[in-house]
Amino acid sequence: MTPIRTDGLTKEFRLGLGRQRVVALDRLNLEVHQGEIFGFLGHNGAGKTTTIKLLLGLLAPTAGQAWILDRPIEDVTIKQQVGFLPEAPYFYEYLTAEEFLTFYGQLFGLGGAPLTKKVEELLEMVALTDARRLQLRKFSKGMLQRIGLAQALINDPALVVLDEPMSGLDPIGRRDVRDIILSLKEEGKTVFFSTHILPDVEMICDRVGILVRGRLRAVGTVQDLVGTSGVASVEMVVAGLTDAGIQEAERQGGKVLRRGAQVLLRLDDPSRVDSLVELVLRSGGRLVSLVPHKRTLEDLFLEQVKAGL
Amino acid sequence: MSRIIVIALNTFKENLRDKILYNLVFFGLLLIGSSILLSTLTMGEQAKIIQDIGLASINLFGVIIAIFVGIGLVSKEIEKRTIYTILAKPVQRYQFLLGRYCGLALILLVNTAIMVVGFFFILLVGKISLGSGLIKAISLIYIELLVIVAVAVMFSSFTTPTLSASFTLAICVIGHLTADLRVLGAKLQNELTKGILDGLYYMLPNLEYFNVKGPAVHGIAIAPLYVVSAIAYGVLYSAVILLISCVIFQRRDFK
Numbered sequence: 001m002t003p004i005r006t007d008g009l010t011k012e013f014r015l016g017l018g019r020q021r022v023v024a025l026d027r028l029n030l031e032v033h034q035g036e037i038f039g040f041l042g043h044n045g046a047g048k049t050t051t052i053k054l055l056l057g058l059l060a061p062t063a064g065q066a067w068i069l070d071r072p073i074e075d076v077t078i079k080q081q082v083g084f085l086p087e088a089p090y091f092y093e094y095l096t097a098e099e100f101l102t103f104y105g106q107l108f109g110l111g112g113a114p115l116t117k118k119v120e121e122l123l124e125m126v127a128l129t130d131a132r133r134l135q136l137r138k139f140s141k142g143m144l145q146r147i148g149l150a151q152a153l154i155n156d157p158a159l160v161v162l163d164e165p166m167s168g169l170d171p172i173g174r175r176d177v178r179d180i181i182l183s184l185k186e187e188g189k190t191v192f193f194s195t196h197i198l199p200d201v202e203m204i205c206d207r208v209g210i211l212v213r214g215r216l217r218a219v220g221t222v223q224d225l226v227g228t229s230g231v232a233s234v235e236m237v238v239a240g241l242t243d244a245g246i247q248e249a250e251r252q253g254g255k256v257l258r259r260g261a262q263v264l265l266r267l268d269d270p271s272r273v274d275s276l277v278e279l280v281l282r283s284g285g286r287l288v289s290l291v292p293h294k295r296t297l298e299d300l301f302l303e304q305v306k307a308g309l
Numbered sequence: 310m311s312r313i314i315v316i317a318l319n320t321f322k323e324n325l326r327d328k329i330l331y332n333l334v335f336f337g338l339l340l341i342g343s344s345i346l347l348s349t350l351t352m353g354e355q356a357k358i359i360q361d362i363g364l365a366s367i368n369l370f371g372v373i374i375a376i377f378v379g380i381g382l383v384s385k386e387i388e389k390r391t392i393y394t395i396l397a398k399p400v401q402r403y404q405f406l407l408g409r410y411c412g413l414a415l416i417l418l419v420n421t422a423i424m425v426v427g428f429f430f431i432l433l434v435g436k437i438s439l440g441s442g443l444i445k446a447i448s449l450i451y452i453e454l455l456v457i458v459a460v461a462v463m464f465s466s467f468t469t470p471t472l473s474a475s476f477t478l479a480i481c482v483i484g485h486l487t488a489d490l491r492v493l494g495a496k497l498q499n500e501l502t503k504g505i506l507d508g509l510y511y512m513l514p515n516l517e518y519f520n521v522k523g524p525a526v527h528g529i530a531i532a533p534l535y536v537v538s539a540i541a542y543g544v545l546y547s548a549v550i551l552l553i554s555c556v557i558f559q560r561r562d563f564k
Contacts, residue, residue, distance in 0.1 A: 059562045076400070082397065084393070084394065089393075089394065107312060109312075
């Protein structure tokens with residue numbers, strides 16, 4: 001079973017009086033695999049939320065098709081197996097945490113003792129048992145995000161879709177959300193979430209997709225995308241290098257920055273590091289330090305955004 | 310069906326805790342109560358003044374609650390994005406809309422009942438007998454509120470809260486004056502204008518149809534058939550408006 005599949009999914013908006021066309025999502029072809037955590041990356045306005053709204057039927061696609069759990073998205077019954085947390089959620093503020101979850105459970109046709117039990121479990125999972133009788137308007141932002149996660153899980157969904165689940169949270173809140181996402185994967189659920197907080201993605205995602213201006217620029221595992229060796233550049237600090245040696249190093253492709261008696265050499269091609277070290281030693285210099293710089297998802301993301309603009 | 314009931318009951322519960330509602334009901338009761346003071350200023354017509362003010366208060370505050378709470382139920386939901394979580398559940402859009410409508414109808418029933426209890430209490434204090442005309446007038450006020458809420462829901466299914474409120478308010482005012490459209494049309498020579506005015510007359514809700522406050526206060530008999538036909542008209546009109554709302558809402562994009 002494929003949790004999410006899209007084929008040429010496109011959404012255009014018509015804005016303003018001139019009805020100017022804006023393509024928010026451009027022919028998206030995406031497949032999310034069973035049981036994985038898929039991170040959907042993109043800058044603000046890249047089309048992440050549009051994609052999610054299309055998948056959940058909040059927007060109608062201009063062209064293309066999509067399937068959730070092998071059924072077309074137009075079929076409302078698929079939502080029986082989907083959990084969703086919108087971005088910056090706002091909920092019924094006069095309901096208590098317990099009533100809120102019960103209400104959402106009832107929308108799935110749940111009720112009675114099983115629902116009461118499920119509500120209790122979820123409140124415990126998101127550490128809100130003490131706040132169960134508190135109205136949501138008295139909740140902090142982090143608490144709202146946690147109760148939002150709980151409502152997304154009330155139906156024990158096979159697919160969980162989270163829109164920016166970590167935005168606006170403090171480091172502890174982010175760690176909590178990360179832990180919950182990982183525990184969902186352990187239960188065999190598929191998690192699809194959008195974000196622009198890259199360290200979180202590197203830490204927990206099995207695969208990522210990068211969306212730039214409505215177009216999917218890259219999809220794959222984090223390792224595949226940033227390269228297996230992972231070393232993108234090397235920086236070395238050298239002392240006692242002669243002017244001739246510096247010129248030679250520049251010729252070999254090193255970027256030179258003088259820092260008093262020391263020189264910082266930066267090499268963008270890591271394979272040439274050996275010959276440069278040799279050169280330094282030959283010209284009477286002394287190697288103070290050598291630091292390899294790994295290519296991070298952030299570098300890749302910035303590259304893709306730059307290329308896509 | 311059960312999802313409509315779940316949403317209706319949630320709507321009811323949510324709004325029962327909203328303080329704005331209590332304020333409105335409080336002022337409604339205050340106005341009804343003030344009828345005793347005002348009635349002492351007149352000679353001989355005290356009973357009529359009390360009944361007149363009482364019914365008018367129930368009607369006025371009912372309309373205010375219907376418009377402002379009614380608008381909030383759908384368009385605020387969209388503005389605040391609570392609707393995203395609801396529609397991401399296995400809930401059809403029409404179920405959401407009808408659930409909201411039923412919940413609001415329930416709230417209006419309770420509010421009207423509270424004000425009616427206050428009104429009857431004042432009648433008791435003023436030793437005024439309770440005629441069947443008053444009951445009929447109050448029933449039709451409630452039907453009028455159901456029509457207004459349907460209109461409010463329709464506007465809020467496609468436009469912003471502020472615009473919905475203004476449009477619904479406008480329909481409320483015009484709705485009490487539709488008979489004039491007919492009169493005006495009859496006086497005009499131009500067939501086209503006449504046709505347009507006639508069309509508007511049938512399209513807009515005839516809210517004056519539900520107004521039997523005058524006969525009720527003056528003890529003039531109101532025919533049961535009239536009440537039945539007014540109720541039928543109100544229910545049918547609301548049903549059509551809700552159907553249109555559902556169609557509009559079904560196609561709406563939630564940006």
